[in-house]
Amino acid sequence: MSHDTDIARSAELADALGAIALDSETAKHEQVRNRLIEVIELLQSGDRLPPERELAARFGVSRMTLRQAISGLASAGYVVRVQGDGTFVADPTISKSSELTGFSEDMAARGFRPSSRLLAISHVSAGAALGQELVISPEEMVFHLERVRMADGIPMCLETIDLPARLTPGLDQQPLDQSLYEILRAVYGIELFEADQVILPTVVNQEQADLLRVPVHSPALIVKRIGYDKKRRPIERAMSIYRGDRYDIRMTVRRNPT
């Protein structure tokens, strides 16, 4: 790396770091984190970040607060910290980590335009198995919906979702060709926080093959998921079948993600 490049970088950095107005609504470490992401996007992978003490001074926060921000970035895979040396912009990885994302986000991140076709929606009682998974009475009503999810208009996955109707009254009046997670958030104030997932392989049957426009018995991935909110109350049970020829699951896993 040439000296000139370093100087050019420094100038960019100074720009990006200048004039920070911290508002009082958001936690400081979060504001700092967001500022740092902007800075990182100006740099290239492998570039060294300014020392923590200097960054803290520039942002006008204590070093502990600055470190809290950087810790978030490190665990999200943006930067790598090396004791005794410095903090460096990480290589772009396949995915930042294995996060909980909806289909819409997932596809958008891969550069496709997501869309949906609603196949069916019904309002039925949960029954024993589903009731147990969602921790509700078997008699309680749920919305059951089936969709084809598409990327750039190409069918990618068949999705079956069940949600307690109590949590989402009038869900059948919503535009279900859009992001369900977005509807949950905006209309019902429900935020999915975590999910337990199981991934298995299968081959598609005739009906699934027709919907996905692949040959019968093509390999496919089944993803079963139970989604929870922040207090680990079950929100949804989902089962998705992804065509194997155009979809894969990518993730970065780490040792001891403490």
Added chain:
Amino acid sequence: MSHDTDIARSAELADALGAIALDSETAKHEQVRNRLIEVIELLQSGDRLPPERELAARFGVSRMTLRQAISGLASAGYVVRVQGDGTFVADPTISKSSELTGFSEDMAARGFRPSSRLLAISHVSAGAALGQELVISPEEMVFHLERVRMADGIPMCLETIDLPARLTPGLDQQPLDQSLYEILRAVYGIELFEADQVILPTVVNQEQADLLRVPVHSPALIVKRIGYDKKRRPIERAMSIYRGDRYDIRMTVRRNPT
């Protein structure tokens, strides 16, 4: 929850928290973390942990240090923190998170006895594709090994691994029916830190079917992985084919794993 139960819990807790001898080798927050894990294992899911201030006093550390320990436990899924209320033992989840684990650990965690059969090992030049993935010259030598991995003696997966021979001289003299990761660590001082993975569905061909003892064209999962050390130097390329009837991939994913 009855009052009696609370009292009984308190007694257990007091026991578990008593007499802590901190050694100076390990970081305090790590020692505290390990002690807390012992405490948590005595409790049941949903039980409330003592307040941070009290725990800090008991362990003889500052509250910040105690919080660092609890943060680790929270992100690893052991506990859930609720502002204004308390910290609670988490429900046992399907898996604590999606961590980087070897087959041996993975199987041991599920309660099976892992074993391996070495099918082949060779010492060849990397070639173009592998060279690019491991960021080495196409002419550089690699060890190429193929194994059948078993759980309680039942074939679960076919594994193909390539490693730069420069990093692991004499690997072909090692007992490769055991954990490769353990050999890497103990013999070569190489610690895998993170890996990029891709998961896809497939169906097994005749040869794979024979080795896995499943019918030909059975569904299976392919897991492709490139493993890196802490400095993100590529260490291994692995491809595993898991039988779909007895194996699935389980994980807990979270929103914004900051």
Added chain:
DNA sequence: TAGTGGTCTAGACCACGAC
């Protein structure tokens, strides 16, 4: 040796939830 990140302290105040 100098500079980096890693740890740790002893306070302080705030935001939130249960009562």
Added chain:
DNA sequence: TCGTGGTCTAGACCACTAG
């Protein structure tokens, strides 16, 4: 209201890495 976890500070010393 009170107790909880969440944030933040201004220092201090340690462990490690580069030169």
